[in-house]
Amino acid sequence: MNCNETAAAVAAQGALPVPVGDQPQPLDDMRLAEITARAKAATPGPWCTDSWEIYQGAEYEPGISQWIGETCRGATTCEQDRADAEFVAHAREDVPALMAEVERLTAELAGARTAALNEAADWFDQRAAAEPDQGYRARVMRGAANDIRRLAAPTEEAAS
Numbered sequence: 001m002n003c004n005e006t007a008a009a010v011a012a013q014g015a016l017p018v019p020v021g022d023q024p025q026p027l028d029d030m031r032l033a034e035i036t037a038r039a040k041a042a043t044p045g046p047w048c049t050d051s052w053e054i055y056q057g058a059e060y061e062p063g064i065s066q067w068i069g070e071t072c073r074g075a076t077t078c079e080q081d082r083a084d085a086e087f088v089a090h091a092r093e094d095v096p097a098l099m100a101e102v103e104r105l106t107a108e109l110a111g112a113r114t115a116a117l118n119e120a121a122d123w124f125d126q127r128a129a130a131e132p133d134q135g136y137r138a139r140v141m142r143g144a145a146n147d148i149r150r151l152a153a154p155t156e157e158a159a160s
Contacts, residue, residue, distance in 0.1 A: 027102070036099050043068060045092035049085040052078070117152035121145040 027035075043066070046058050052072040055065035071084040121144075128134075128141035 032099070032102065035095065039092075039095045039099065042092060047089040047092040049082070049089040052081040052085045054085055054089045114152045117148050121148040121152065124148065 043056055045056070047054055047068055048057055048059050048065070049055070050060040053070040054068040056068055057065045069088070071081045071088060073081065124141045124145035128138040128145065131138035131141070
């Protein structure tokens, strides 16, 4: 693929989400799946760099290492090209590691959310049980507990 074809392919994808202000925007499931698919489709790692060229392998071996690409643009300093190459070479391992951490934190957050909602529901149940006449206030608190438990329950969509 030449530069013009690459530029056309990138343009066809549309703009990536841009943070608003100084706050990054959340990545939705579709965007996370796209990132994961690109990482899985890329040449296996690790990758390394000899300056501004990027090769497959833990370290560059002349005549043996498979060439991946390069960052030498001529319009920047050699130091910048080397820094870019280092970034790209490490991205092969960094992106999958970051995606695994996103998955771990997402699961941890979901567990904490469920635990907090269940704790809140239990609190309402306890307060309802402590009501002396078990009348209207107790029914409202039990209703609140049930509503909270529905929020904590996994949805059919998430379960499938």
